[in-house]
Amino acid sequence: MDKKAVYVYARWQVKEGQLDQVLNLMKEVAFKSSQEEGNLLYQLHQSQSDANTLILFEGYVNADAVEVHRNSEYFKNVVLEQIVPLLESREVILMDKIS
Numbered sequence: 378m379d380k381k382a383v384y385v386y387a388r389w390q391v392k393e394g395q396l397d398q399v400l401n402l403m404k405e406v407a408f409k410s411s412q413e414e415g416n417l418l419y420q421l422h423q424s425q426s427d428a429n430t431l432i433l434f435e436g437y438v439n440a441d442a443v444e445v446h447r448n449s450e451y452f453k454n455v456v457l458e459q460i461v462p463l464l465e466s467r468e469v470i471l472m473d474k475i476s
Contacts, residue, residue: 383443384472385435395463409451415442
């Protein structure tokens with residue numbers, strides 16, 4: 378098992394009129410993600426210039442923990458099935474900390 382921490386940067390562009398619904402659904406996602414054994418951090422940010430732009434910053438102990446997160450029932454049911462259809466776009470970048 379890889380011991381290197383993995384950080385996730387996700388940029389979501391929410392469809393017009395769907396922000397309140399996305400933010401409401403994210404309450405459950407943020408809570409459950411934060412409770413995962415391999416989670417280091419889970420933060421949701423909102424752009425100051427465009428309220429429909431959300432940035433997620435997540436940290437996991439290793440790549441296996443990212444997979445556990447992505448394969449969880451709540452991730453599939455809430456993020457993939459309920460939130461993703463409310464987004465214009467979704468960019469996800471996996472990163473390594475370099476300093």
